[in-house]
Amino acid sequence: MKDVFANFKCRRCGNCCKWHGYVRLKEHEIDKIAEFLKLDLEEFLNEYTVLTPDRRALSLTEHDNGECCFYDAEKSLCMIQAVKPQQCIDFPQLWNFDGWENECEGAKVQNGKN
Ligand code: SF4
Numbered sequence: 001m002k003d004v005f006a007n008f009k010c011r012r013c014g015n016c017c018k019w020h021g022y023v024r025l026k027e028h029e030i031d032k033i034a035e036f037l038k039l040d041l042e043e044f045l046n047e048y049t050v051l052t053p054d055r056r057a058l059s060l061t062e063h064d065n066g067e068c069c070f071y072d073a074e075k076s077l078c079m080i081q082a083v084k085p086q087q088c089i090d091f092p093q094l095w096n097f098d099g100w101e102n103e104c105e106g107a108k109v110q111n112g113k114n
């Protein structure tokens with residue numbers, strides 16, 4: 001079986017920012033993102049975060065279509081790239097989920113599907 005991670009290259013398709021799911025935030029990340037956006041903490045928390053169902057973390061909010069609130073669909077860019085959460089940085093090498101290879105353009109190239 002081919003190692004999908006050998007020389008994996010992100011193709012910047014943005015699909016990992018468009019899937020429904022939680023982007024869990026660590027405490028220091030909350031401060032960093034709020035500062036980057038020049039928002040006070042309360043404003044950032046109220047506007048851009050939601051409690052996860054297990055009530056153990058805050059997550060970035062998403063739009064009805066599943067896109068992360070900080071995904072710029074027109075430019076295919078993360079609006080907080082400089083301070084994006086570790087969870088985003090770690091995908092897909094350090095965490096992923098069943099079926100991710102079918103959505104990720106980088107994985108498709110690795111698997112010869114593109
Ligand atoms: S924070 Fe940025 S990299 Fe992470 S899901 Fe949102 S748009 Fe994507």
Ligand code: SF4
Pocket residue numbers: 009010011012013014015016017091092103104105106107
């Ligand atoms: S889905 Fe894969 S190729 Fe697309 S932006 Fe995310 S990691 Fe990169």
